[in-house]
Amino acid sequence: MKGIRALLGLLAAGALALSPAVTARAVASGSASGSASAASATAAAGAGYWHTSGREILDANNQPVRIAGVNWFGFETNNYVVHGLWSRDYKSMMDQMKSLGYNTIRLPYSDDIFKPGTAPNSINFYQMNADLQGLTSLQVMDKIVNYAGSIGLRVILDRHRPDSSGQSALWYTSSVPESTWISDLTALATRYQGNTAVVGIDLHNEPHDPACWGCGDTTIDWRLAAQRAGNAVLGVNPHLLIFVEGVQTFNGSSYWWGGNLQGAGTYPVQLSVPNQLVYSAHDYATSVASQTWFSDPTFPANMPGIWGKNWGYLFDSNTAPVWVGEFGTTLASATDQTWLRALVQYLRPTAANGADSYQWTFWSWNPDSGDTGGILEGDWQTVDTVKDGYLASIKAPGFTGGSGGGTDTTPPSTPANLAVTATTATSATLSWTASTDNVAVTGYNIYRGSTLAGTTATTAFTDTGLTPSTAYTYTVKAFDATGNQSTASTPATATTQSTTSNTGCTAAYSVTNAWNNGFTATVTVTNTGTAATHTWKVTWTWPGSQQITNTWNAIESRTGQTETFTAQSFNAAIPAGGTASYGFQASFSGANPAPTPVCTAG
Numbered sequence: 001m002k003g004i005r006a007l008l009g010l011l012a013a014g015a016l017a018l019s020p021a022v023t024a025r026a027v028a029s030g031s032a033s034g035s036a037s038a039a040s041a042t043a044a045a046g047a048g049y050w051h052t053s054g055r056e057i058l059d060a061n062n063q064p065v066r067i068a069g070v071n072w073f074g075f076e077t078n079n080y081v082v083h084g085l086w087s088r089d090y091k092s093m094m095d096q097m098k099s100l101g102y103n104t105i106r107l108p109y110s111d112d113i114f115k116p117g118t119a120p121n122s123i124n125f126y127q128m129n130a131d132l133q134g135l136t137s138l139q140v141m142d143k144i145v146n147y148a149g150s151i152g153l154r155v156i157l158d159r160h161r162p163d164s165s166g167q168s169a170l171w172y173t174s175s176v177p178e179s180t181w182i183s184d185l186t187a188l189a190t191r192y193q194g195n196t197a198v199v200g201i202d203l204h205n206e207p208h209d210p211a212c213w214g215c216g217d218t219t220i221d222w223r224l225a226a227q228r229a230g231n232a233v234l235g236v237n238p239h240l241l242i243f244v245e246g247v248q249t250f251n252g253s254s255y256w257w258g259g260n261l262q263g264a265g266t267y268p269v270q271l272s273v274p275n276q277l278v279y280s281a282h283d284y285a286t287s288v289a290s291q292t293w294f295s296d297p298t299f300p301a302n303m304p305g306i307w308g309k310n311w312g313y314l315f316d317s318n319t320a321p322v323w324v325g326e327f328g329t330t331l332a333s334a335t336d337q338t339w340l341r342a343l344v345q346y347l348r349p350t351a352a353n354g355a356d357s358y359q360w361t362f363w364s365w366n367p368d369s370g371d372t373g374g375i376l377e378g379d380w381q382t383v384d385t386v387k388d389g390y391l392a393s394i395k396a397p398g399f400t401g402g403s404g405g406g407t408d409t410t411p412p413s414t415p416a417n418l419a420v421t422a423t424t425a426t427s428a429t430l431s432w433t434a435s436t437d438n439v440a441v442t443g444y445n446i447y448r449g450s451t452l453a454g455t456t457a458t459t460a461f462t463d464t465g466l467t468p469s470t471a472y473t474y475t476v477k478a479f480d481a482t483g484n485q486s487t488a489s490t491p492a493t494a495t496t497q498s499t500t501s502n503t504g505c506t507a508a509y510s511v512t513n514a515w516n517n518g519f520t521a522t523v524t525v526t527n528t529g530t531a532a533t534h535t536w537k538v539t540w541t542w543p544g545s546q547q548i549t550n551t552w553n554a555i556e557s558r559t560g561q562t563e564t565f566t567a568q569s570f571n572a573a574i575p576a577g578g579t580a581s582y583g584f585q586a587s588f589s590g591a592n593p594a595p596t597p598v599c600t601a602g
Contacts (some may be wrong), residue, residue, distance in 0.1 A: 003201075048196050080119065086124050111161075189233045200278070206258035207247045209249055243268075246310070265319065286330045286335050348394070412480050430474055444458075505533065518588070541563075565582060
């Protein structure tokens with residue numbers, strides 16, 4: 001402890017921006033306020049998965065929400081589980097969080113919890129935590145997530161470290177490569193698919209030098225790495241919020257580890273799914289390290305400008321929501337007390353601003369954070385009412401129950417009658433019959449094979465960027481406001497059109513008669529050349545489920561959805577500018593979209 005504090009003093013004297021993660025707050029020391037009723041009085045928002053709109057976070061019903069919570073650490077340490085379970089039952093602690101007016105838990109972890117044989121330790125099973133006995137770390141995490149959802153709390157999973165030994169500057173190390181980082185992130189996204197108690201993932205805690213923002217070097221550019229990881233997570237669950245922290249230094253300007261987002265304005269994070277990005281900053285007081293701005297003669301009047309430069313400008317410009325994922329202090333000094341009062345005011349009190357405010361999770365719930373302390377005192381029971389009181393004005397209402405916690409668990413019905421209604425050389429348009437739900441269907445996920453092609457709130461979707469003359473198989477799943485997802489629809493196959501152009505002739509397709517699930521059609525072939533044809537051929541790929549049962553005046557053959565029609569001997573010769581026609585009878589199910597004929601003449 002003393003050595004770490006001395007190191008902090010030396011580094012701070014050099015005006016470097018330091019991370020609280022290397023301090024004693026990240027090391028385990030052991031292997032209801034008056035605002036609570038106001039904060040929980042209108043616990044109405046928060047349904048389903050969340051998304052962003054400008055600087056606000058909205059729930060599945062487009063109601064704005066404000067994250068106002070605490071960090072509960074431990075899964076990232078060599079206990080491999082949240083701390084304090086040696087003293088308390090996990091449910092009683094979470095009930096206490098809610099009673100104090102906190103609505104979200106940031107849950108740090110390391111990749112060690114994914115390793116076979118890793119087991120949580122320092123859990124008291126005597127008259128408490130009985131349902132955790134014999135569980136793995138991930139299974140304990142399941143219990144915490146599900147109970148959080150059942151009482152209206154939300155969880156943000158925080159990849160805090162590659163392993164339990166300590167924080168890393170980059171998102172990977174020699175023993176935990178980027179591939180493992182992304183694999184574990186997507187494993188969590190898969191594990192909690194449909195469980196809306198988990199609203200998002202903080203991709204990596206406190207990147208710092210040599211991590212850069214926007215430099216373009218893929219080995220150290222945190223922005224590019226965040227895009228790779230964020231898109232991988234969204235590929236599994238496109239409804240999760242992706243929380244991206246800052247770095248330490250941008251263009252020679254340094255700040256707290258993870259707190260410098262100066263580069264995000266020029267080099268924004270660009271994710272494959274829009275409206276799922278939240279920027280995250282960390283900010284601390286002198287109990288963590290003494291920075292130059294604390295001794296500025298204008299302090300604390302200088303602080304809004306410093307916060308604005310490093311992360312607040314993203315909120316002010318309506319670019320994206322900003323979440324202060326960590327901030328904390330022991331409150332031992334007058335400077336720290338002044339700092340916290342100023343920061344709370346900067347974060348915008350809820351009474352005046354509602355959810356149009358900064359998001360936040362305080363560091364920490366735990367009392368065993370050496371350089372900040374926690375909301376709880378050392379007995380893991382008593383609340384530090386002074387520290388908790390500082391946060392009273394920025395607490396916010398709790399949320400409706402998450403799907404993992406035993407509220408609405410009924411999935412929508414399976415989408416029916418999936419059909420291909422149109423194709424081009426590079427796109428396929430689908431439609432289906434709407435699903436039903438005991439509450440309400442929120443939208444549909446469309447899968448191309450096993451890949452999520454997109455999401456829509458309607459019963460039609462066009463998939464673009466496809467390869468010509470290629471068959472694609474699609475399924476659709478419906479989801480509701482609490483994240484319950486239906487089983488997959490019956491597959492439908494779409495074959496994109498060929499890019500071959502007409503040569504010497506054109507073909508015009510028209511439906512001449514239609515009934516229930518049948519129709520007749522006529523195709524008129526026109527010779528566009530200057531001499532009579534010796535033969536001609538018309539091809540197309542059906543964009544729907546059509547099946548020809550009878551053809552006249554042409555010879556028909558079919559491979560998959562692709563039809564080929566060739567001339568009969570009596571109509572093979574078409575004079576220049578002349579026409580010939582053929583027809584057919586066919587059946588179909590669902591829609592009956594017209595094909596795109598391609599004609600060639602010899």
